[in-house]
Amino acid sequence: MSSRDKILAAVAANQPGKVDLPDINFLKGSPGNHAEKFIAILTAIGGKAIEVSSFDDIKAYIKQAAKPGDRVVSTFSEISDCAELINNYAGLPHDLQDIELAVIGAALGVAENGAVWVKGDLLSQRVVPFICQHLAVVLKKDEIVATMHDAYEKIGDEDYGFSTFIAGPSKTADIEQSLVLGAHGPRTMTVFIMNAGA
């Protein structure tokens, strides 16, 4: 008998009588404007929120933040004059190691924890939001939901190869519980909150 069959047989023999799943609908948050809370939580976990009304505002930010020679990449054609478009990047993920700033999109934000949902399949390489020194994410203001339950309701049965919640910059407190930003991933995380109608 294979290990698979052995394990499954042992599970079947030892599992207790069937217990029903609980209903989790009561956990949903309230609809409404959650941007204020999102900004407060994101700031508290070491991220930075900037409200913008157009991609011109984002371009102005990049021009001020990036030094000449810095590799700035993006998935937005709107800012292709100040960032390298990586939508059709066909190289190795390793060759993205020198990215200074990546500007990518997020499908939704979660007010209770400051996380944004990044669809890895829209990036040519999944490693982009992790390997860059600084990460910036563009999020529509009306895509911010209250809680994780609301987030998963929006995600639904979306089919993806890889997606991730990102909440703030990479961090560690493994040395005597001293918080240090920039462990292995980005040292900073900025969320551009795009006003509705922009």
Place this chain on the structure above:
Amino acid sequence: MAQSIKDHDDKTLPLQGAGGLDHAALSDVFNLDEDRVDWHDETLWWIRQKRDKAVHQLPEWESLRETASQIKNNVLSDLNNYLQQFEAKATANGIKIHWAADAKEHNEIVLSLLQSKQVKQMVKSKSMLTEECHLNEFLAENGIDVIDSDLGERIVQLAKEPPSHIVLPCIHKKKEEIGELFHIHLGTPAGNADPQFLTETARQHLRETFLTRRAALTGVNFAVAETGEFVVCTNEGNADMGAHLADIHIASMGIEKIIPERKHLGVFLRLLTRSATGQPITTYSSHFSKPRPGQEMHIIIVDNGRTVQLGREDFRNSLKCIRCGACMNTCPVYRRSGGHSYHNAISGPIGSILAPNLDMEKYADLPFASTLCGSCSNVCPVKIDIHQQLYKWRQVIVKNGYATTAKKASMRLMSFTLSTPSVYHAGGKAGRWVLKHAPFAVNNKFNPWYKHRDMPEPPKESFGEWYAKNKTGK
């Protein structure tokens, strides 16, 4: 401190009862440095307080815990179906599923996958399961070099120690000791113990590792039966850096990591990090469904005693654990004895109810390493009745004859004394006489009760004597 642990080249700690040290003896070693114990205690209590602060911001916290507990009860009751559903979905998504009955088979699967790709070096993010299986030692014996990429795990790896905490692997180490390790192994200036500087050094050192390793192994926090995806949570981004750069990604999971549907992730991701560190969520909660083009993705589903635990009615719900570590941070014994005193991959209260299932003789001491205060059960995000299971394990262990000789003898003596009134009264009298007239006979190092305590003032008479006197005096 913990000289006896540090000196171990391999991570296997001695067999208790076979000449090795048990929890009490290992705690003695940790307690030699009282300042360190105080610091360890305060640090963990501070994390417990951060957990409280985060939890109190959610009015629905208790119903979240109850919901999570019920979901996990459902999982355990229908695990056979869920495992097959997960396997079918993941396979359809292009992930290769492997099954391992025990640690040995798990390790051999990892080795054969690496050998099939001619890989000699692997980067690994945090996985308590691979600690349980002693994977690193096995791979080292077979010529494979493993680098742990979580900063805390890398630190204990450099120190040749096992992690002392499932979430905070090097919580027992002072920054000066870490600075010294980095000086020896990574060439940092002697005496530099600045956490910012040391973390930056590790970042540079491990970035090189990520870029050059063709194989990455990660743990699994949650595996979704409905979709075949698995979720890996880190703050550092190390699991993602490893997985997205490697040609082959291996994810190791115990059979109990299953949750039924994607939407249930909402419940567990809300609970996990608030319970662990007081953060609202980890920086990264990555959902892996399919390998990236050109990459291989493998999942190893491991039993290693879990199906046996599933069959133990009193203990099966220990399998609901989501490895947040809250029970350790709150435990008065863990905080003052250190994770290594549990001589098991998973320490603290949860480790003490999981370990006897794996080896009742080797871990017979662990269920006794508790005051049964119940704080662990109160903070557990999935409502495992940890302290009650500790109490029940004690009974199972004694019944099966695994208690130490001294414990058996003292329990027999106590049982005889308590059931024989004349002996009980004579014993009490003798005790009071000794405390009064010959205190040196008990106030010495041969009396374990005297350690860290003063013996009480002896009362003039027992309650029995007082009652007899006052009753007749009426």
